[in-house]
Amino acid sequence: xxxxxxxxxxxxxxxxxxxxxxxxMAVQGASxxxxxxxxxxxxxxxxxxxxxxxxxxxxxxxxxxxxxxLGYALLFAMGAAGVSPPVLLVAGVQxxxxxxxxLLHGLAGRLTNLDVLGRQILAVxxxxxxxxxxxxxxxxxxxxxxxxxxxxxxxxxVLVAALVDLLSAAADRSLHLGTPVLAAxxxxxxxxxxxxxxxxxxxxxxxxxxxxxxxxxxxxxILPLLTxxxxxxxxxxxxxxxxxxxxxxxxxxxxxxxxxxxxxxxxSALAVSTGRxxxxxxxxxxxxxxxxLMHDIGQLSxxxxxxxxxxxxxxxxxxxRIASMGAEIIRSSGTLDRVAxxxxxxxxxxxxxxxxxxxxxxxxxxxxxxxxAYDDLVSVAPEDPRCRADAVERLRLGMAYEYDPRVVExxxxxxxxxxxxxxxxxxxxxxxxxxx
Amino acid sequence: MTELPRAARAYVxxxxxxxxxxxxxxxxxxxxxxxxxxxxxxxxxxxxxLTVSETDSQFDVNLGFVLGITAILVTGAAGAxxxxxxSALGYVRGGRPPxxxxxxxxxxxxxxxxxxxxxxxxxxxxxxxxxxDFPRVIFVLSCAVVVxxxxxxxxxxxxxxxxxxxxxxxxxxxxxxxTSSPYLAYGFLGLLMAALxxxxxxVTATLLLIPLLVTRTTFANYVEQQQAYDATVAxxxxxxxxxxxxxxxxxxRVAGGSVLIAEQLGLRQEKVxxxxxxxxxxxxxxxxxxxxxxxxxxxLTGAEADAIRAHPARGLEMLGDIEFLQExxxxxxxxxxxxxxxxxxxxxKGMEIPEFARVIMVADAFDSxxxxxxxxxAMSIENAIDELVACSGLQFDPVMVDAMVTAxxxxxxxxxxxEKARLPYPKVSLSGIGDGGSSPASPVLxxxxxxYSSVETDS
Numbered sequence: 001x002x003x004x005x006x007x008x009x010x011x012x013x014x015x016x017x018x019x020x021x022x023x024x025m026a027v028q029g030a031s032x033x034x035x036x037x038x039x040x041x042x043x044x045x046x047x048x049x050x051x052x053x054x055x056x057x058x059x060x061x062x063x064x065x066x067x068x069x070l071g072y073a074l075l076f077a078m079g080a081a082g083v084s085p086p087v088l089l090v091a092g093v094q095x096x097x098x099x100x101x102x103l104l105h106g107l108a109g110r111l112t113n114l115d116v117l118g119r120q121i122l123a124v125x126x127x128x129x130x131x132x133x134x135x136x137x138x139x140x141x142x143x144x145x146x147x148x149x150x151x152x153x154x155x156x157x158v159l160v161a162a163l164v165d166l167l168s169a170a171a172d173r174s175l176h177l178g179t180p181v182l183a184a185x186x187x188x189x190x191x192x193x194x195x196x197x198x199x200x201x202x203x204x205x206x207x208x209x210x211x212x213x214x215x216x217x218x219x220x221x222i223l224p225l226l227t228x229x230x231x232x233x234x235x236x237x238x239x240x241x242x243x244x245x246x247x248x249x250x251x252x253x254x255x256x257x258x259x260x261x262x263x264x265x266x267x268s269a270l271a272v273s274t275g276r277x278x279x280x281x282x283x284x285x286x287x288x289x290x291x292x293l294m295h296d297i298g299q300l301s302x303x304x305x306x307x308x309x310x311x312x313x314x315x316x317x318x319x320x321r322i323a324s325m326g327a328e329i330i331r332s333s334g335t336l337d338r339v340a341x342x343x344x345x346x347x348x349x350x351x352x353x354x355x356x357x358x359x360x361x362x363x364x365x366x367x368x369x370x371x372x373a374y375d376d377l378v379s380v381a382p383e384d385p386r387c388r389a390d391a392v393e394r395l396r397l398g399m400a401y402e403y404d405p406r407v408v409e410x411x412x413x414x415x416x417x418x419x420x421x422x423x424x425x426x427x428x429x430x431x432x433x434x435x436x
Numbered sequence: 437m438t439e440l441p442r443a444a445r446a447y448v449x450x451x452x453x454x455x456x457x458x459x460x461x462x463x464x465x466x467x468x469x470x471x472x473x474x475x476x477x478x479x480x481x482x483x484x485x486l487t488v489s490e491t492d493s494q495f496d497v498n499l500g501f502v503l504g505i506t507a508i509l510v511t512g513a514a515g516a517x518x519x520x521x522x523s524a525l526g527y528v529r530g531g532r533p534p535x536x537x538x539x540x541x542x543x544x545x546x547x548x549x550x551x552x553x554x555x556x557x558x559x560x561x562x563x564x565x566x567x568x569d570f571p572r573v574i575f576v577l578s579c580a581v582v583v584x585x586x587x588x589x590x591x592x593x594x595x596x597x598x599x600x601x602x603x604x605x606x607x608x609x610x611x612x613x614x615t616s617s618p619y620l621a622y623g624f625l626g627l628l629m630a631a632l633x634x635x636x637x638x639v640t641a642t643l644l645l646i647p648l649l650v651t652r653t654t655f656a657n658y659v660e661q662q663q664a665y666d667a668t669v670a671x672x673x674x675x676x677x678x679x680x681x682x683x684x685x686x687x688x689r690v691a692g693g694s695v696l697i698a699e700q701l702g703l704r705q706e707k708v709x710x711x712x713x714x715x716x717x718x719x720x721x722x723x724x725x726x727x728x729x730x731x732x733x734x735x736l737t738g739a740e741a742d743a744i745r746a747h748p749a750r751g752l753e754m755l756g757d758i759e760f761l762q763e764x765x766x767x768x769x770x771x772x773x774x775x776x777x778x779x780x781x782x783x784x785k786g787m788e789i790p791e792f793a794r795v796i797m798v799a800d801a802f803d804s805x806x807x808x809x810x811x812x813x814a815m816s817i818e819n820a821i822d823e824l825v826a827c828s829g830l831q832f833d834p835v836m837v838d839a840m841v842t843a844x845x846x847x848x849x850x851x852x853x854x855e856k857a858r859l860p861y862p863k864v865s866l867s868g869i870g871d872g873g874s875s876p877a878s879p880v881l882x883x884x885x886x887x888y889s890s891v892e893t894d895s
Binding site: 147148151194195197198201202204205208209212213214216217220221223224225227228231232234235237238239240241242244245246247248249251252255256257297300301329330332333334335336 | 565570574621622624625627628631632635636637639640643644646647648650651653654655657658661662663664665667668669670671672674675676678720721723724750753754755756757758759760
């Protein structure tokens with residue numbers, strides 16, 4: 001968890017900006033109104049940060065804190081009195097609020113991902129800068145009651161903020177998980193689009209409604225966001241329960257003596273890393289993970305377990321039969337059809353003699369085929385580097401017929417990386433949520 | 437579900453007639469027609485893009501309600517009536533019976549209209565909202581919101597009473613209380629929307645709907661995932677059960693039985709849910725027992741008996757990482773204990789045995805007795821009940837046995853092999869419009885959802 005300072009540009013940029021903001025405010029001084037508004041919004045950001053949520057894929061979000069910060073950045077009046085906080089003040093208030101919340105989380109024994117916080121500060125600052133750039137001509141403090149003209153500017157500002165947040169999140173992910181950049185941007189956009197829209201809309205509304213209703217605006221607008229957050233939390237919970245259950249039930253074949261211990265979990269970890277390496281989307285990765293966890297479930301229909309469970313030692317026809325039995329079981333759930341197809345085709349070769357490669361063969365199936373074979377091959381001596389090298393070499397020999405060359409190369413990269421870092425593959429992230 | 441009692445039909449018709457008369461009376465009084473039409477269009481649009489699914493009333497954001505309140509402030513009582521009533525036009529999808537749609541439209545329109553009248557009578561201003569109005573308008577609006585909720589509640593309550601004929605007091609609680617605090621808060625959201633609509637512009641006001649729509653969509657996704665989860669667990673458990681043809685469907689029936697007991701005892705919703713999964717997964721450790729031992733006819737050797745006795749521990753080992761099952765794990769691990777301490781794996785006694793285990797023990801034993809086994813035929817339900825009662829105190833917790841027997845007499849039991857059969861046991865049927873129709877076919881357990889309490893929550 002403790003990464004070097006140099007590797008965390010977002011944290012430094014974000015909190016550095018916040019610090020500069022605080023210093024600037026201390027030097028210049030601020031009006032009483034400005035301070036009062038700052039403390040209320042700071043408190044709201046702080047509370048919102050305390051109630052953060054984890055979305056599927058290890059994404060930490062704090063919708064209320066972000067909405068409050070955006071609302072503060074776009075603020076132009078509180079009731080009839082004009083109040084427009086400068087960009088540095090916004091960063092200072094947000095930075096100190098989230099830092100205090102992180103401290104409190106830390107005292108309660110919960111880790112905070114500082115990258116996320118730094119990113120949030122930068123995103124809001126970008127939004128605030130946009131807003132002030134467009135409204136420079138209008139004297140915000142003396143604005144007439146008609147605020148409709150500001151709405152397009154506000155929309156532009158939250159879009160800039162969202163873009164900065166999206167790009168920096170994707171960059172961060174790509175850096176630390178090895179996802180290709182474009183794939184990371186696409187996954188990030190898909191994962192946070194809904195919540196992001198709700199947060200951005202609430203931010204704009206906080207600024208507008210503060211003018212119309214004064215302080216009443218804050219509680220009224222936070223409420224719908226609370227229910228949004230609640231529904232996301234429940235969604236994330238069922239997703240993680242689903243995952244934990246599939247992982248647990250994937251041990252069925254091990255307990256039954258059909259495959260060696262930990263085979264399914266190891267194959268799924270290796271398969272997911274390989275899949276990430278070849279640029280699969282997050283949805284595809286989840287399907288791949290489930291399929292890898294359950295890839296041997298068809299063996300339940302065998303009368304007697306295969307010796308040591310390795311499907312490498314049985315005939316191709318038998319392998320095919322096990323795969324389709326497994327697919328049958330998975331398909332009977334009625335909800336995992338894509339996973340069933342992956343499992344069904346895991347035994348198919350990459351291409352047959354004198355035929356072109358089969359395009360309909362899912363990439364996920366090719367990955368599972370290679371990952372499962374690798375795990376069977378190294379099961380003799382998993383810790384021995386020579387054994388690992390031999391296993392990769394055997395996969396390479398089967399390349400272009402049995403295995404997809406692209407998949408084998410990606411797998412080889414993953415294996416060499418994990419071997420050099422000494423981290424076991426199974427200890428990859430996204431294996432569950434941290435308690436909130 | 438299609439057959440409503442005559443009294444209920446007459447009631448729905450009279451509500452509809454009153455509503456039509458009220459609309460006829462209101463039309464000449466509609467002002468701000470353009471605003472009203474805009475709100476109507478918005479409400480129809482919102483309702484028709486939403487996924488209509490089984491939802492949890494507490495978190496169901498009632499968009500119609502927010503827009504209805506907005507309409508009161510922007511267009512007045514007459515306009516609010518039309519706007520609220522038009523929400524029913526959006527429910528073209530979802531295959532609701534027309535009776536329900538008519539009733540929904542009528543009750544929404546009447547609640548909206550009544551609430552608008554109260555707002556006007558207390559001196560609330562229409563189509564102007566200045567910062568200076570603020571503390572006062574909040575009080576006036578609160579009264580209007582309470583009336584909105586009350587009228588809605590009474591109308592729905594009455595339809596449930598007419599169609600189910602159960603005790604009035606119980607139905608009063610079952611009709612979704614619109615007067616509860618979240619609704620008051622959503623009323624303020626309507627107020628804010630109206631303020632934006634009048635003072636900024638209508639397009640900006642619709643920004644307010646984004647968080648609500650996102651919540652709805654997420655909630656629908658959640659429900660979908662939950663169903664997918666249930667189906668997957670059921671499919672995997674079935675795959676395990678193929679090892680032994682005699683245990684087919686056992687896990688699902690034990691889950692159903694555990695839920696029967698839990699509901700009879702009045703346990704919390706969360707606990708009932710956890711118990712359902714615990715019942716579902718209680719025998720998963722049997723995968724570690726060789727098939728020939730499970731199906732053996734004669735006496736078991738010591739080693740074979742040990743293999744069987746190890747299955748709760750194996751189950752615990754497998755399921756230990758599932759966070760939400762933590763409370764249920766005890767139930768799985770101890771489901772072969774006995775009250776007199778002669779069970780396994782630990783030989784716990786009486787109340788030392790976790791509550792979940794005491795529930796599962798009874799459901800498990802009852803289903804085993806009423807199912808065919810390789811070494812004996814099934815027992816009749818009456819005999820199995822007698823056996824439970826005879827062993828209560830020694831083997832089973834008497835409280836659980838009582839709950840099971842009572843629940844069986846009310847709800848019935850689906851025995852082995854009777855997949856979609858009628859409930860084979862005489863029961864006091866809850867043949868309301870909600871039950872009956874759906875419960876025997878539902879995959880896991882009969883759900884008690886009364887149709888008309890969901891009328892309001894879906895709208």
